[in-house]
Amino acid sequence: MLPPGLGFNAVSSKARAAARTAGLPKSYWDWEPVLAANGAGFFPYTPATNLLYGLQAALAMLHDEGLPHVFARHARHAAATRAAVVGWGLEVLCADEREHSGSLTAILMPDGHDADAVRKVALERYDMSLGAGLGKLAGRVFRIGHLGHFNDLMLAGTLAGVQLSLHAAAAPADAGGIQAALDRLADD
Numbered sequence: 001m002l003p004p005g006l007g008f009n010a011v012s013s014k015a016r017a018a019a020r021t022a023g024l025p026k027s028y029w030d031w032e033p034v035l036a037a038n039g040a041g042f043f044p045y046t047p048a049t050n051l052l053y054g055l056q057a058a059l060a061m062l063h064d065e066g067l068p069h070v071f072a073r074h075a076r077h078a079a080a081t082r083a084a085v086v087g088w089g090l091e092v093l094c095a096d097e098r099e100h101s102g103s104l105t106a107i108l109m110p111d112g113h114d115a116d117a118v119r120k121v122a123l124e125r126y127d128m129s130l131g132a133g134l135g136k137l138a139g140r141v142f143r144i145g146h147l148g149h150f151n152d153l154m155l156a157g158t159l160a161g162v163q164l165s166l167h168a169a170a171a172p173a174d175a176g177g178i179q180a181a182l183d184r185l186a187d188d
Contacts, residue, residue, distance in 0.1 A: 005051055006051040019032075074147060081146055084177035102147070103145065116132065118166055131144070
C-alpha cells in the first residue's frame with residue numbers, strides 16, 4: 001500500500017560498535033548522526049517526507065481493513081493468479097507447493113520463449129509493467145504482483161493484460177487463464 005523507497009533498519013549495539021571502528025568509508029552506514037538527530041525528533045538528512053505521509057496512510061488502511069483480512073485478500077488474489085497461470089498452460093515458479101507467495105507470482109516461460117519479450121509487449125502495448133526475472137531467471141520468468149491496495153477488478157484487469165501480452169508475444173498460452181482466475185475469485 002506504500003510505494004517503494006522507504007526502508008527500516010534495526011541496528012544492534014554490536015553493529016554500532018563495528019561501524020564506529022570500521023576503516024572503510026561509511027556515510028550511508030554511519031548510524032551516529034542518525035541516532036543523535038532522532039533523539040531530538042529529527043532526521044539528519046533530507047527526509048522522504050512524502051513516503052512518511054504515505055506510510056501513515058498505509059498503516060491506517062491496514063488498520064481499517066484488519067491484518068487478517070489483508071492477508072486473506074492477498075492469499076485469495078495469489079490463488080486466482082496461480083489459477084490463471086495453470087489455465088494458460090504455463091508453470092508457476094515455486095520450489096515447494098506449500099510455500100507459494102501471497103505477494104507475487106513468478107511465471108516460467110517454456111524453453112525457447114523469452115519472458116522479457118512478454119514484458120516488453122505488456123509495457124509498450126498495454127502500459128502495464130510486469131516484474132522481471134532476476135539473476136539466473138532473467139528472460140525465463142516474469143512476475144505478477146498482487147500485493148497492497150488491490151481488489152478483484154484490478155487483478156482481473158492485470159490478468160487480462162497478461163493474457164493479451166502472451167498472445168501478442170506469440171507465447172504458447174491457452175486462452176483459459178482469465179476464466180480460471182474469475183472462477184477462483186467467484187468461489188471465495
